[in-house]
Amino acid sequence: MKDLVTGIVAGAFSAFYLVQTSSVKIFGGATAxxxxxxxxxLWGGALLLLSIILILRSLLAMRRAKGREEQKMGLVAALKERREVVCTFVLLILYAVLxxxxxxxxxxxxxxxxxxxVLTPPEKRTKRMHTVAGGLAVFFSVGLYxxxxxxxxxxxxPGILKCGGHIMDLSLLLQGT
Structure with a gap:
């Protein structure tokens, strides 16, 4: 059941991703x-293919286990067990939309x-972890920009950092001037 939920979530995300690829602008000079x-x-198609394989594999495993006495897990319980996967897809979608x-x-x-x-186990979420995560977030975001x-x-x-018609120049901010 766990793989079925993961496959369905990944399949929905990959379908959304593939639809969004049509909005990528094509510039001249493309070869072959x-x-x-x-x-x-290619990435979206590969993810969709892997999602379908995961769903089929899960359905086959459920069919084989049908004869055995196995505790059936509800959808909510399966989602809670795969919390990291579900939260990651939700975060990715929100990231892209916003x-x-x-x-x-x-x-x-x-x-x-x-x-x-999300990826840190609940028992390891300390003040130090929050500080390190915040530092990494700032460093990588500003560095990549x-x-x-x-x-x-x-x-x-630039989003809301667009100041007075000009994008805030981070190089000036990083130089301290």
């Missing part, structure tokens, strides 16, 4: 049918922090 949509579609209005930096900080919290915008020349959504 390879465009900006090619890799996202990226443009809120902005890359803030959403990345929230995502990294919350993902660390800086690398993508300054070196790779990839514009990322």
């Amino acid at each position: 049918g390879v465009t900006a949509q090619t890799i996202p579609r 990226m443009k209005p809120v902005g890359f930096i803030i959403m990345s900080m929230l995502y990294v922090y919350l993902q660390v919290w 800086f690398v993508f915008t300054k070196y790779l020349m990839v514009m990322l959504p």
